[in-house]
Amino acid sequence: xxxxxxxxxxxxxxxxxxxxxxxxxxxxxxxxxxxxxxxxxxxxxxxxxxxxxxxxxxxxxxxxxxxxxxxxxxxxxxxxxxxxxxxxxxxxxxxxxxxxxxxxxxxxxxxxxxxxxxxxxxxxxxxxxxxxxxxxxxxxxxxxxxxxxxxxxxxxxxxxxxxxxxxxxxxxxxxxxxxxxxxxxxxxxxxxxxxxxxxxxxxxxxxxxxxxxxxxxxxxxxxxxxxxxxxxxxxxxxxxxxxxxxxxxxxxxxxxxxxxxxxxxxxxxxxxxxxxxxxxxxxxxxxxxxxxxxxxxxxxxxxxxxxxxxxxxxxxxxxxxxxxxxxxxxxxxxxxxxxxxxxxxxxxxxxxxxxxxxxxxxxxxxxxxxxxxxxxxxxxxxxxxxxxxxxxxxxxxxxx
Amino acid sequence: xxxxxxxxxxxxxxxxxxxxxxxxxxxxxxxxxxxxxxxxxxxxxxxxxxxxxxxxxxxxxxxxxxxxxxxxxxxxxxxxxxxxxxxxxxxxxxxxxxxxxxxxxxxxxxxxxxxxxxxxxxxxxxxxxxxxxxxxxxxxxxxxxxxxxxxxxxxxxxxxxxxxxxxxxxxxxxxxxxxxxxxxxxxxxxxxxxxxxxxxxxxxxxxxxxxxxxxxxxxxxxxxxxxxxxxxxxxxxxxxxxxxxxxxxxxxxx
Ligand SMILES: Nc1ncnc2c1ncn2[C@@H]1O[C@H](COP(=O)(O)OP(=O)(O)O)[C@@H](O)[C@H]1O
Ligand SMILES: [Mg+2]
Numbered sequence: 075x076x077x078x079x080x081x082x083x084x085x086x087x088x089x090x091x092x093x094x095x096x097x098x099x100x101x102x103x104x105x106x107x108x109x110x111x112x113x114x115x116x117x118x119x120x121x122x123x124x125x126x127x128x129x130x131x132x133x134x135x136x137x138x139x140x141x142x143x144x145x146x147x148x149x150x151x152x153x154x155x156x157x158x159x160x161x162x163x164x165x166x167x168x169x170x171x172x173x174x175x176x177x178x179x180x181x182x183x184x185x186x187x188x189x190x191x192x193x194x195x196x197x198x199x200x201x202x203x204x205x206x207x208x209x210x211x212x213x214x215x216x217x218x219x220x221x222x223x224x225x226x227x228x229x230x231x232x233x234x235x236x237x238x239x240x241x242x243x244x245x246x247x248x249x250x251x252x253x254x255x256x257x258x259x260x261x262x263x264x265x266x267x268x269x270x271x272x273x274x275x276x277x278x279x280x281x282x283x284x285x286x287x288x289x290x291x292x293x294x295x296x297x298x299x300x301x302x303x304x305x306x307x308x309x310x311x312x313x314x315x316x317x318x319x320x321x322x323x324x325x326x327x328x329x330x331x332x333x334x335x336x337x338x339x340x341x342x343x344x345x346x347x348x349x350x351x352x353x354x355x356x357x358x359x360x361x362x363x364x365x366x367x368x369x370x371x372x373x374x375x376x377x378x379x380x381x382x383x384x385x386x387x388x389x390x391x392x393x394x395x396x397x398x399x400x401x402x403x404x405x406x407x408x409x410x411x412x413x414x415x416x417x418x419x420x421x422x423x424x425x426x427x428x429x430x431x432x433x434x435x436x437x438x439x440x441x442x443x444x445x446x447x448x449x450x451x452x453x454x455x456x457x458x459x460x461x462x463x464x465x466x467x468x469x470x471x472x473x474x
Numbered sequence: 475x476x477x478x479x480x481x482x483x484x485x486x487x488x489x490x491x492x493x494x495x496x497x498x499x500x501x502x503x504x505x506x507x508x509x510x511x512x513x514x515x516x517x518x519x520x521x522x523x524x525x526x527x528x529x530x531x532x533x534x535x536x537x538x539x540x541x542x543x544x545x546x547x548x549x550x551x552x553x554x555x556x557x558x559x560x561x562x563x564x565x566x567x568x569x570x571x572x573x574x575x576x577x578x579x580x581x582x583x584x585x586x587x588x589x590x591x592x593x594x595x596x597x598x599x600x601x602x603x604x605x606x607x608x609x610x611x612x613x614x615x616x617x618x619x620x621x622x623x624x625x626x627x628x629x630x631x632x633x634x635x636x637x638x639x640x641x642x643x644x645x646x647x648x649x650x651x652x653x654x655x656x657x658x659x660x661x662x663x664x665x666x667x668x669x670x671x672x673x674x675x676x677x678x679x680x681x682x683x684x685x686x687x688x689x690x691x692x693x694x695x696x697x698x699x700x701x702x703x704x705x706x707x708x709x710x711x712x713x714x715x716x717x718x719x720x721x722x723x724x725x726x727x728x
Binding site for chain 2: 250264271272276282
């Protein structure tokens, strides 16, 4: 009884929270609403990819394909059937969401079953190929607008539904990890041979995770189609798959918290960069020399920090001081290098709009992460309310 | 009737015959040893019994049913569990969680119940955790139940592998060099533990071990492999004096 009451209450809180967010966003600019919507969709995408790559240990690098399947399926249904359905916009949005998720789940099953039955990283190759096939197929299908794209009517924006999907995705992953079933998924990630020897149906676990993850990506796609009102195959290219993958890896493969935080961070970062203005009011541009100076500074900081952390003999405070010093040093290096390099004519003349550096910044972030914290920012950790109190507990000693 | 029967079981890897026409039979309640020099084909024998590899020829029968080439997870649910020579724990999982996964094959609720965290799944998970805790007591690991399994000492990891295998509630337990890397005291404890597993938990045990003293003290029947072939079988007293065995272990005291 108490169980159901708590369950009902948490669902109510989630719904109220999301509706509240939408109401609060209602008074904000279109731009802010757009950011909130995209952040919510990316949270769904990265948490669902984390289920496949992080929790179950597979390596899918074509998550955007399922996002695309959901988007085109949802969009197509809207164009064809919204008016005849007679449904109000929000229920209709949910119908397309479910349809998009179902379509992507079927695609996930068809793609996943043959590749996941095999040992080894066939999934990476197959998902990459599938993404390209779907994209090119859509490009050459006039009924879906080809490479010009498809107008999706009606346009339906609902921040509440977007974030409810994200929360559902997070809740499902968290629930799973609390059960023995979830442990069996983690076991598959840790060691397939041993899981199988313990009676775990490895193929089934992998395919379940893959289909479920694909379904969430498809649902997010359907919401994107209704939100944008216009989708093109280019919206779902390899770069999108790469960004989702970056979110999972950056947050710490396997950590739901990490996937959420880095999805929000990385989906807002390009928008933030785009918003940066130069003194004259135009978009902020950097000279080639300045960009190179930043690179040099990053290399210096990473090299020092890495060195400090690999030396086991240092105390914590010593490490922190050195890290701090390295960061200050990097800033100084950046200033000196940029002054010096800007004296070189060709390097000074090359102007780069900062927004174009988006992919470079992603790549550099990933490289720095691999060097300093390969397990990801959150590693295997999850946020919980007891986390703060746990911080103060002494580390457990393992007695023999 | 025999519990496990190998009849001319053979497996070839390319030109190498890793296990060559090996035949032996285990009865229920046996404490059976499989020994032989390095590379003799002992682990490979375990691998064909547990479905990691499909035998090239010959038959393997478990409880009257032919299991050669059956998938590993099916074999586990039929009642054969194993440990690994090169420890294969679920490193990132806690000690308790490792054992819960061992019991997972007896878990009977669906994925949907887990995703929604419904009472059937919660209850099953709690049941498996409670059972896992009991098994951890058997192998003396209850005090480290929440520790990450990768952080355990070598000897403890070996014991955890045994607990995890026992959690599947097998009729036949295969132990691949369970004493490797243990100190004499740990080995002594292990000896008692394995006897207890047979006597109190009613599991039939087939074990591979390098430590001759350990095997001779523990096992009632032994099969000796060398270069994939069975060179002797019988009680420890007979094995100890077998000239072929002495030759295979040239220089080593048997
Ligand atoms: N998957 C495999 N592929 C090729 N050769 C293998 C494979 N597994 C085992 N072998 C070979 O089979 C022989 C027996 O190995 P193994 O059963 O591990 O010996 P041991 O008796 O020491 O456990 C060795 O020569 C080994 O190299
Ligand atoms: Mg071996």
